[in-house]
Amino acid sequence: MLIETETTPNPATLKFLPGRPVMEVGTRDFATPEEADASPLAQALFGMGDVTGVFFGRDFVSVTAAPGTDWRALKPDVLSVMLDHFSAAMPLFRPGPAGDFVVPGPDAAFPENPDDVDIVDQIKDIIETRVRPAVANDGGDIVYRGFDKGKVFLQMQGACAGCPSSSATLKNGIEQLLRYYVPEVTEVRAV
Numbered sequence: 738m739l740i741e742t743e744t745t746p747n748p749a750t751l752k753f754l755p756g757r758p759v760m761e762v763g764t765r766d767f768a769t770p771e772e773a774d775a776s777p778l779a780q781a782l783f784g785m786g787d788v789t790g791v792f793f794g795r796d797f798v799s800v801t802a803a804p805g806t807d808w809r810a811l812k813p814d815v816l817s818v819m820l821d822h823f824s825a826a827m828p829l830f831r832p833g834p835a836g837d838f839v840v841p842g843p844d845a846a847f848p849e850n851p852d853d854v855d856i857v858d859q860i861k862d863i864i865e866t867r868v869r870p871a872v873a874n875d876g877g878d879i880v881y882r883g884f885d886k887g888k889v890f891l892q893m894q895g896a897c898a899g900c901p902s903s904s905a906t907l908k909n910g911i912e913q914l915l916r917y918y919v920p921e922v923t924e925v926r927a928v
Contacts, residue, residue, distance in 0.1 A: 792895030
């Protein structure tokens with residue numbers, strides 16, 4: 738089995754492509770070792786000590802290293818863990834409560850206004866069809882969290898979380914795109 742690697746715009750994150758599907762539906766972001774308890778693979782990666790984030794995409798796994806970590810030393814160990822996992826056809830998630838998860842919906846802090854349903858649908862469609870595929874190419878994901886009085890709230894995940902260029906991506910890319918297609922959008926913010 739060959740696992741390819743790609744750099745991402747985030748120098749702390751590498752994208753690993755095992756040559757097979759990773760997630761059948763959705764994505765999963767693990768920002769802490771406690772969250773990784775749901776997945777044997779994520780837990781093994783966090784167990785290496787230098788890993789601070791794991792993200793499962795459709796056909797890739799992004800791994801974020803702690804500041805100051807040398808990827809030349811860490812990369813062979815990450816590849817070894819992934820090779821063992823995928824070669825043994827181990828499950829990605831543990832059965833039961835630790836492995837059950839729900840893709841989060843809009844954030845409760847931004848309750849949807851019934852008058853904004855059409856605007857929100859347009860925003861979600863643009864994010865799903867134009868933004869998420871581009872962000873996935875960089876080893877991450879972006880999740881809609883809410884819309885309130887012209888402001889769109891998005892959560893960056895995977896390689897995009899903590900990326901030095903993520904604020905530029907939000908302001909110069911996503912915000913301009915949304916404002917062009919949905920005039921009611923005045924600003925995009927990360928949550």
